[in-house]
Amino acid sequence: EALISIEYKRHITKALRSFVNFLKSRGVITREQHLDLKEIIWTKPVQPRKVNVSDEQIRAALEYYEQKDAILAAIYKALVYSGLRLRAVVELFNEYDPAKLILPPEHKNIAKYPLHRHKGQKKAFYAYLPRDFALSELEQLPLDYEHVKNRLRVKLRAVRNTEKSVQFSASAVREWFATFLARQGCPFEVINFIQGRAERGVLEKHYLNLEILADEWYSAVVDDLKKVLEGEG
Secondary structure, three states: OHHHHOOOOHHHHHHHHHHHHHHHHOOOOOHHHHHHHHHHOOOOOOOOOOOOOOHHHHHHHHHHHHHHOHHHHHHHHHHHHHOOOHHHHHHHHHHOOHHHOEOOOOOOOEEEEEEOOOOOOOOOEEEEEEHHHHHHHOOOOOOOHHHHHHHHOEEHHHOOOOOOOOEEOHHHHHHHHHHHHHHOOOOHHHHHHHOOOOOOOOOHHHHHHHHHHHHHHHHHHHHHHHHHHHOOO
């Protein structure tokens, strides 16, 4: 009743849950009591503030990063072009080997790089990128994920034509990418594949079909993606 009266305020429930963990670690309460208490003292989930960014803000953010650091700008461009999570883009730069870069002969304007090969499986997901960007700006770099994440964060107020003070982040770019492809008519299943969300349990034949479709669709939209950053869109 006390928790209900304070509407399960996060700072209070988190403190109580930490105290319950402490009591369990010291043997003051049993495992069953610990689980019962944690079930009662639940923490309200944080509702993330959705950030909708425009093509112009995507472009303006690149100008902002270019003024700060050429490497940061390259990471940002990889985020915009691939639609991947920041952790996957950091992995791409950390582990980049030019010999592994795939240049599909039937699609001269794209390149793709395999990431996260799973043991016992042939499947991988790919970082899809414009071919000229991949050949000229991809390189092996010792990047730290948390450092890059913090440096990429910028208030949208710092990006022109925006009044709201909300975080412009890698996740905002990822949402923008999915919306951009959807507006081009790209099927959601293909968008999921390009963004590395294909299910591990997908049948091999269907997976290969998705890869073929992803190559075709990315080749069809990549020039429009480039125009956004180049200021032509």
